[in-house]
Amino acid sequence: MTMQFNDETFRDDYTYRNSPEAIRRFPFPFDQDSYMYSVNLEPHAGGREGTPFNKRFDVDEHYVSEMRDRAITLADDPLRCQSLPHMELAGWDFLELVMDSKAEDYPDLFSLTKDGDRWHWVNRPLGIEQRFTFLDPTTLPCGPLEYITRQTQGDHALLDQREGNLWMDAGMVTSQADWSLDFDVGMNFFEWHAPVPKAHEMGIFQRALKFLLALPLSKPSRRLNWTLTVNPRLDTSPENYHKWGPEKRTVTPENVGAKQHLRVELQTLWRLPRSNAIAFPIRGYLASMEDLTTLPKWGRRLHRVLRDLPDELADYKGFTVNRPMIVDYLSKFDDGVPTSAGIYPDETGL
Amino acid sequence: MPCTEFSPSIFTRPVYADLVSRGAAPAIMLADGDGAEALIDLVARDASVMEQAHVMFIPLATNHGARLKALGAPSYHESPSFAACLERFQKALADARMGTSLYLAGTEGLIGQAMALAVAAGLAPGAIQAEHRGSIARRMQCVHCKGVTEAVTTDPFVCSHCGLTLFVRDHFSRRLGAFQGVCVDAETPGIVPPTQEIQP
Numbered sequence: 001m002t003m004q005f006n007d008e009t010f011r012d013d014y015t016y017r018n019s020p021e022a023i024r025r026f027p028f029p030f031d032q033d034s035y036m037y038s039v040n041l042e043p044h045a046g047g048r049e050g051t052p053f054n055k056r057f058d059v060d061e062h063y064v065s066e067m068r069d070r071a072i073t074l075a076d077d078p079l080r081c082q083s084l085p086h087m088e089l090a091g092w093d094f095l096e097l098v099m100d101s102k103a104e105d106y107p108d109l110f111s112l113t114k115d116g117d118r119w120h121w122v123n124r125p126l127g128i129e130q131r132f133t134f135l136d137p138t139t140l141p142c143g144p145l146e147y148i149t150r151q152t153q154g155d156h157a158l159l160d161q162r163e164g165n166l167w168m169d170a171g172m173v174t175s176q177a178d179w180s181l182d183f184d185v186g187m188n189f190f191e192w193h194a195p196v197p198k199a200h201e202m203g204i205f206q207r208a209l210k211f212l213l214a215l216p217l218s219k220p221s222r223r224l225n226w227t228l229t230v231n232p233r234l235d236t237s238p239e240n241y242h243k244w245g246p247e248k249r250t251v252t253p254e255n256v257g258a259k260q261h262l263r264v265e266l267q268t269l270w271r272l273p274r275s276n277a278i279a280f281p282i283r284g285y286l287a288s289m290e291d292l293t294t295l296p297k298w299g300r301r302l303h304r305v306l307r308d309l310p311d312e313l314a315d316y317k318g319f320t321v322n323r324p325m326i327v328d329y330l331s332k333f334d335d336g337v338p339t340s341a342g343i344y345p346d347e348t349g350l
Numbered sequence: 351m352p353c354t355e356f357s358p359s360i361f362t363r364p365v366y367a368d369l370v371s372r373g374a375a376p377a378i379m380l381a382d383g384d385g386a387e388a389l390i391d392l393v394a395r396d397a398s399v400m401e402q403a404h405v406m407f408i409p410l411a412t413n414h415g416a417r418l419k420a421l422g423a424p425s426y427h428e429s430p431s432f433a434a435c436l437e438r439f440q441k442a443l444a445d446a447r448m449g450t451s452l453y454l455a456g457t458e459g460l461i462g463q464a465m466a467l468a469v470a471a472g473l474a475p476g477a478i479q480a481e482h483r484g485s486i487a488r489r490m491q492c493v494h495c496k497g498v499t500e501a502v503t504t505d506p507f508v509c510s511h512c513g514l515t516l517f518v519r520d521h522f523s524r525r526l527g528a529f530q531g532v533c534v535d536a537e538t539p540g541i542v543p544p545t546q547e548i549q550p
């Protein structure tokens with residue numbers, strides 16, 4: 001079956017919608033009724049058929065519209081894509097990884113033909129056809145990282161590994177949960193994570209970094225992270241906070257179910273072969289409270305998680321002002337029945 | 351005025367300790383205002399640091415110049431501002447040989463900018479030391495327009511480039527040599543909390 005791509009917006013009139021199928025496959029991030037930071041890393045080695053964990057780089061119904069939104073953001077602010085000079089090779093590594101994976105995993109959408117270093121890339125959903133010479137930057141319309149991430153959902157960071165640390169020396173970041181690539185570029189693992197509450201004291205970043213420094217080739221890892229966003233907006237950047245900030249105060253008891261979205265990041269970690277860098281795609285998924293509560297287990301659980309979340313995390317994630325309204329709305333979907341273990345809803349057969 | 355004591359904060363918020371002598375090795379020393387006293391104290395602990403030192407001093411409103419000059423560095427220069435000193439400082443960085451130490455002393459604005467330039471010029475981070483003295487004013491980058499406002503002493507403050515009212519974060523970029531300023535009334539335009547003096 002070929003995929004249908006939605007024609008939708010992530011700004012202004014916000015026509016973004018999830019199909020029932022997209023709701024069913026949503027990467028719900030809570031495997032129990034409460035949440036706290038942890039070193040939640042697992043192998044990114046497939047997952048149940050139809051879920052976003054199944055393919056190396058998940059492509060879904062929002063692909064084409066998300067790429068259009070990225071282009072709008074980049075036209076307005078080219079600093080959302082940066083690459084320090086020594087990161088060019090990592091950019092090529094990542095381009096190869098994505099092209100190989102997408103062509104193999106979605107042969108009806110993408111194809112890649114290699115004749116030595118002369119490559120031919122076809123991206124059917126975006127109507128792109130490109131012949132280029134691998135590792136020759138003059139044969140692409142822009143740098144390799146920018147080229148491939150204009151065609152790949154989610155934000156992306158490339159981390160250089162040196163001095164026993166990881167350095168965020170390149171990235172494409174147009175749909176972030178309120179952090180600035182331009183400010184963070186060149187920082188190490190502990191520096192860019194500095195604003196996160198609690199996790200430093202819990203030793204999470206020390207343990208995670210140790211794991212990542214030893215990340216082997218061909219054995220990618222993944223983790224989920226989440227926040228809440230008002231309206232299905234991708235560009236919740238600090239750069240534009242003065243533009244989207246007022247929308248956070250438009251939530252009412254009547255519209256909270258439709259306006260308030262859970263924003264989940266499926267983060268994967270890949271060792272790159274030539275540069276020894278790590279690629280960090282941050283693939284975002286948005287679903288409204290109305291969407292999520294169509295699945296009773298998720299409605300019950302989301303209520304309990306958001307009700308009991310420590311204040312520091314709610315503050316950091318930026319939803320303290322709307323929290324009472326959200327919890328009140330969700331309480332109507334929580335009858336107190338125990339929930340089953342794991343993230344999958346009981347009803348979908350996934 | 352002793353070395354500034356900073357309150358506990360996040361990992362990127364720079365904290366500075368006393369300068370430690372690296373002996374008679376070649377040295378670049380850059381100080382502003384009361385930072386001169388940090389260099390004077392350093393020499394009191396080990397006079398040999400001045401043997402191959404190139405000292406650059408921006409007095410701000412202080413009169414430490416004569417005492418600093420009297421420490422006898424082979425090269426001593428005063429500049430009226432950081433901007434005026436920039437070319438000279440960058441030349442010194444470009445000329446630096448392996449084993450050259452960089453000593454920075456004074457305000458956060460000077461330390462932040464000089465450190466960013468030194469790292470960009472290829473000086474090893476281990477060769478760079480900084481001691482904070484004097485004003486705790488911060489160099490702030492506006493996350494919205496990217497303009498840098500120098501010597502910010504209040505929270506919130508008005509971005510000198512785009513005019514937005516920004517709150518002062520502790521998140522600091524060594525590449526930019528600046529803290530991050532973020533619109534304080536983004537969600538509630540016009541409703542701005544009372545202005546406070548920033549604390550160390």
Ligand code: HEM
Pocket residue numbers: 037038039040157159166168177178179180184192193194195196199204205208209212223225226227280313316317
């Ligand atoms: C190596 C690739 C990674 C990159 C580039 C990255 C980047 C980031 C950034 C930019 C933030 C936002 C910080 C801010 O507020 O300014 C963040 C938050 C966070 N990161 Fe990472 N991260 C990485 C890996 C990890 C790993 C492996 C963990 C594992 C535990 C982790 C845990 C967290 C947590 C808990 C937060 C707070 C999220 C929230 O509450 O919404 N990160 N990360």
